[in-house]
Amino acid sequence: MKTPLTRWSLSLALLLALAGGPPAHADQARRRNEVVEVVQKVSPAVVFIGTEQEVESPFRRRSPIEEFFGAPPQQQRTQQSLGSGVLVDPNGTIITNDHVIRGASAIHVILADGRELEAEVIGSDANNDVAVLKVSSKQPLPAAKLGTSSDLMIGETVVAIGSPFGLSKTVTSGVVSATGRTFKADGRTYNDFIQTDAAINPGNSGGPLLNVDGDVIGINTAIFASAQGIGFAIPADKVRRIMEELTRFGKVRPAWVGLEVQNLSPRLARQLGWDRTYGVVVSEVEPGSPAEQAGIRRGDVLAEMGGSRISDAEDYVTRAQGYPARAAFPLAVFREGGQRALQVTPVEFPPQLVEALVWNRLGLRVKPTRGAMAVQAVRPGSAADEVGLEPGDLVVRLNNQPVAEPAAFQEALLSARGTRSVLLLVRRGRYGYHVTLPF
Incomplete structure (x- = not known):
């Protein structure tokens, strides 16, 4: 006499036989859609970026004896962060965000095949949040095509690939929600972004936003922490302009x-x-x-x-x-x-106009001296005159940027165009103080 289990097994076998037997291997060709094709085409060019930064530990203070003998003020510790990037040239050129690598003492790039390479910073621009890195390899590397963002259509399908929370090769898809988007965060205004509902999380920064042809149409850069389904990417046309400047000059020329x-x-x-x-x-x-x-x-x-x-x-x-x-x-x-x-x-920007800009906007005439810019003259009635700046004062920093030479002073000044004020660190004798002037 057959047991109940045996009868159940025979019944299952009969049902499978009547149904044509166990299902064959899934028909992948039927399930292959445009997102799958994009991922298989581009994911080898997406890289994981890890950085190290030496920061001072806030948990240790110097004793009076240490201060007297000049001991280091605080212990150094290594802070690690992570992000994404995309190879856009077989020679090893990588595009990512400036904020991914800012302040890093070491940058490690992990390729899709598992290799880890040291990266060199070719150039980085904080205003546009774009950085260009370079890695060296004996063999050509997989590269994605940097496309155009000029013909984007609201509602078209896009794919984001990156390493959110350190989870490499994570893929999300969605649509273009808006273009030319402007938003404010951390006290700054960010302009001309692609908005997408493709999920973008911490660690996605620097990774590519792709169209269904597999072209990079943006670099993922920001999210609203309090919102879901709202992410932003720098348009590819803007990325291309900044990349060319950084590659040729190491910075974006004013x-x-x-x-x-x-x-x-x-x-x-x-x-x-x-x-x-x-x-x-x-x-x-x-x-x-x-x-x-x-x-x-x-x-x-x-x-x-x-x-x-x-x-x-x-x-x-x-x-x-x-x-x-x-x-x-x-x-x-x-x-x-x-x-x-x-x-x-x-x-x-014509160099001869810088002097006029400083005189008209700040009310100052300066010249380089001893690692700073020395005030030669103060325009009567100007904001500089009203706060008490005098000839002989030394401008050490402008908007927290060192201005030890004319080129650095000019660059900091031109970067401040469009702002309402500038912050000067001024040294007079042994003392230093900060001064805010309208600009």
Whole structure:
């Protein structure tokens, strides 16, 4: 007599036989979709980035004896962080975020095949949050294609690959939610971003955002910590401009457009005949500047830059800084009841204008001396005069950047364009103090 278990087994076998037997190997061709193809095509070019940074431990204070003998103020400890990146050239060029590698004393790149390589920083730009790294390999490395972001469509499918929370080769997909997005975080304004609902978490920073062709159309960079389904990526066209600057010069050269803008009040907008809630008005055009050569006039309303709306003056300034010298950008301009398309090509900031900028904006004339910039003259009635700056004072830092030589002073000054004030560290005799001046 057969046991119940045996009868159950025979029944199961009969059912399987009637159903055609156990299912064959899954039909992968049927399940292969565009996301799978993108991942298989591009994931070998996505890398994991680990960094080390030496920081002072906050848990140890010096004793009076240690202070007398000059002992190190605090113990050093190694702080580790992680992020993602993408190879865009078989020679080992990697694109990632500036904030992923900022302050790192060592950068380790782990390739998709498991190899770990030391990376060299070719250049990094904090304003645009882009960094270019280089690794060396005897064999050509897998590389993704850096595509274009100029033809993105709202709602099109995108794929993000990275290492969120250290989980390498993590894939998420979604759609393009918006383009030309501006948002504020950590006291800074970030402009001209791709917004996506593809899940982006800590560790995804620096990884690629891809279209269904497998082209890199953005570099993932930020999330809203309090929101779900909202992530941001730097557009590929902007990444390409910054990468070319960093590769050639190691930094983004300050560029000059030669115009000043101000926000549009409702009253001013009505006077100009502008009935929209976005845009800025041109308040000044410098003679001989790229703006003048492009045909921009005082009183023009700048409505769009690079195909997306300009929200306010801060938005315009920050986005203009994303175009290095010789990189042209289009502007939609409203004038006398009609709109017209103009193109501006910024150039390197003329050194001779720096002195005028310092005198007109800060009320100072300076010269290099002893690892700082010495104040030669103070313009009467200027903000510098009102706070008590005097000839002989030494400007040691500008916006926390050392200004030991004219080139560093010029770079810090030009980086401050578009801000409302600058912070100076001034030394007078044995004492140092901070001074904030309107800019």
